[in-house]
Amino acid sequence: MAGDESVADVGALLAAARRVYEQSYGGEAQVAVCAPGRVNLIGEHTDYNQGLVLPMVSGKLLPLVTVIVGSSTSGHSCSIETITESADEPRRVDFDLPTESSPLTRGQPAWANYVKGVVQHYRAQPLPAFKAVITSSVPLGGGLSSSASLEVAMYTFLQQLCPDDGDKVAKAVACQKAEHTHAKVPCGIMDQFVSVLGKEGHALLIDCRSLEATPVPLTDPNLVILITNSNVRHSLTGSEYPSRRKQCENAAAILGKSSLRDATVQDLENAKDRLDSVTYQRAQHVIEEIERTAQAAEALKKGAYQEFGKLMVESHNSLRDLYEVSCPELDVLVAAAMEVDGVFGSRMTGGGFGGCTVTLLQADATDRTIKHIQERYSGHPTFYRTTPSEGAWVISPVEN
Ligand code: GLA
Numbered sequence: 001m002a003g004d005e006s007v008a009d010v011g012a013l014l015a016a017a018r019r020v021y022e023q024s025y026g027g028e029a030q031v032a033v034c035a036p037g038r039v040n041l042i043g044e045h046t047d048y049n050q051g052l053v054l055p056m057v058s059g060k061l062l063p064l065v066t067v068i069v070g071s072s073t074s075g076h077s078c079s080i081e082t083i084t085e086s087a088d089e090p091r092r093v094d095f096d097l098p099t100e101s102s103p104l105t106r107g108q109p110a111w112a113n114y115v116k117g118v119v120q121h122y123r124a125q126p127l128p129a130f131k132a133v134i135t136s137s138v139p140l141g142g143g144l145s146s147s148a149s150l151e152v153a154m155y156t157f158l159q160q161l162c163p164d165d166g167d168k169v170a171k172a173v174a175c176q177k178a179e180h181t182h183a184k185v186p187c188g189i190m191d192q193f194v195s196v197l198g199k200e201g202h203a204l205l206i207d208c209r210s211l212e213a214t215p216v217p218l219t220d221p222n223l224v225i226l227i228t229n230s231n232v233r234h235s236l237t238g239s240e241y242p243s244r245r246k247q248c249e250n251a252a253a254i255l256g257k258s259s260l261r262d263a264t265v266q267d268l269e270n271a272k273d274r275l276d277s278v279t280y281q282r283a284q285h286v287i288e289e290i291e292r293t294a295q296a297a298e299a300l301k302k303g304a305y306q307e308f309g310k311l312m313v314e315s316h317n318s319l320r321d322l323y324e325v326s327c328p329e330l331d332v333l334v335a336a337a338m339e340v341d342g343v344f345g346s347r348m349t350g351g352g353f354g355g356c357t358v359t360l361l362q363a364d365a366t367d368r369t370i371k372h373i374q375e376r377y378s379g380h381p382t383f384y385r386t387t388p389s390e391g392a393w394v395i396s397p398v399e400n
Contacts, residue, residue, distance in 0.1 A: 007137045007384065010034055010059075013067040014395060016083060021069050021133045024081055024092070029069035029133070030399065031160040035153035035392035037064045037138035038145040038191045039227060039358055040349045041203055041300075042308075042315050043293035045323055047188025049248050050209035050261035051290035054297055055190055056218065056225070057198035058386035059393075063137055066149040067395070068157045070132025080115055083135040097129055106182050114147055117178025118154040123171070124164035132157060139382075141233045143348070143355025147183060148191030151175035152392045160398045168391075169211050172196045186242050198391035205297040209261055216300050218388050223305065224366050226359045227384040228337070228373060230329040233354040240325065241351055244282060251275060251283035260286045285322040289315060309345025309360055313338065316347035316357075325352030329379060333357045336376035340369045 008016075014032055021029045036057035043053035058064045070080075081092040089109035095116060098104045104116040115134075119127065134153070138146040152175050164171070175192040179185050189208055197204065202215035218225075248260055255271050257263045260283055268275075268283055275283070292311045299307040316334050320326035330348040334357055337346035342365025349358040361369055370383050 007062055007064065010063050010065060010067065010395065013063070013065070013135050013137060014069065017067050017069040017133045017135045020081060020083055020135075021131075024133065025071075025079070025131045027071070030071040031157060031397065032067065032069045032395040033153055033156040033160065033392065034059070034063075034065050034067050034395055035149045035156055035195050036198060036389065037066075037149040038194050038350075039064075039225065039386055040190065041225070041358060041360075042296045042312055042347070043190075043289060044315060044319055044347075044349070044352075045244060045248075045325065046286055046289050046293065047190040047206075047208040048186070048245050049252070049286045049290070050259040051286065052293040052297075053188075053190045053206050053208060054203050054216070054293050054300075055194040055206070056203040056386075056388035057194055057391060058384070059198065059389035059391070061387045061389065062384055064139075064144055064149075064384065064386070066134060066136040066138060066146070066153040068132050068134050068153045070130050070157060072128035072130050072161045075129050078119070078129050079131040080112065081133050082111055083133065084140070097127060104182070106184070110183075111150075113182040114150045114178060115154050117182025118151050118158065118175060120182065121174040121177045122155065122158050122162075122164070123167075123174055124162050127158060127162050130157075130161060139229055141355065142229050143350025143352070144227070145191035145195065145350065147179060147185070148175065148195045151178050152192060152195040156392045156394065160394060168196050169193070186245050194391065196391045198389065200388065200390045202388055203300065205293070209259070214297070216297050218300065220303065222363050224361050224363045225386050225388075226361060226366060226369065227349070227386055228333050228357045228359065229382045229384070230333055230354055230356065230377075231380050231382060232327070232329045234327055240353065244323065244325065247279050247282045248286055251279050254279070255283070261290060263287055281322040281324075285318045289318060305344045305360060309343070312345030312347040312358075312360060319348055319352060323352075327353055329354065329377070330357055332377055333373060333381065336373045337361075337369060339376075340365060340372050343369055
């Protein structure tokens, strides 16, 4: 297909990681694991409001994944090396296993904080020391949650060295905690949840209040889920995400609710004179987006793609106008996609301020959609044709 980004398959990622492992540490890595990034179809900025989200992961046919290979080792000192990190940060870190009196703390390089956070919040003991190598095909900062895929891959790796109770939801929560404490991002649960519990051939309707997930089939061969990476990243992300979260919590408190999940449009309307206009807009987005997500899951179950697509565009417009997390590049990508015959819907996906859009379209419209977007977008987009696959898996288990 014209213009497609070629992504290394899991075998190629694995071979590269094994090679670096041998060069750096000598010998063969005992264990290899893999965890996918996240593609959110709809339900944006609703997870930390206890709302609904409808993501999937792309792990098998087009792997947007993080791979970790490694082995346990004696002593207390762990070593971990990344192949992927492009920033001019050290690629290797060494640290001691945490103890009660000296927990792992944040530091440099930044990428290692995700690893340290997961080690710190791992749910079984005693963890052995380890040496490992990380590589990934999830574009960094692309809104496809490279961070959750790293956390979940790391957790999956540790499960091989020191098995926990196997509770998958608890695993996702531990990885989310790692992001809160060690990356200092107050994220919701969506990314880690779907990276762990993603299901082949399905999107997951996740209720972020009960942490229950309903798989929604997504295997129609005439349908394509196309990711377009704008390849721009605006620096606002770091400060704007926590501020959105605070605005939502304020709105819920003013409405007398424990979260915006419990609020209706009518509640919001009734409280209009007690909310400033920005807080009102943020809450309106969240309340309506939760409803849209429920409707979208129903539409998908019925194969009502036109309806699903319409909800995607409404979601995008709301993220642009009410939640104010889009950017001109994402708006152009969505507008361009919507001009093509055979496209059902398109929207930004992930936290916003750059990164990717997700577009639902008829399979036979894929080439012309890519071509049209390339003509309309002045930047350098990359494209991924994704298929829903399973969450984290073990490639080579530890051998007893
Ligand atoms: C980031 C966070 C998620 C979610 C999305 C927005 O990806 O990690 O928890 O809040 O933004 O929907």
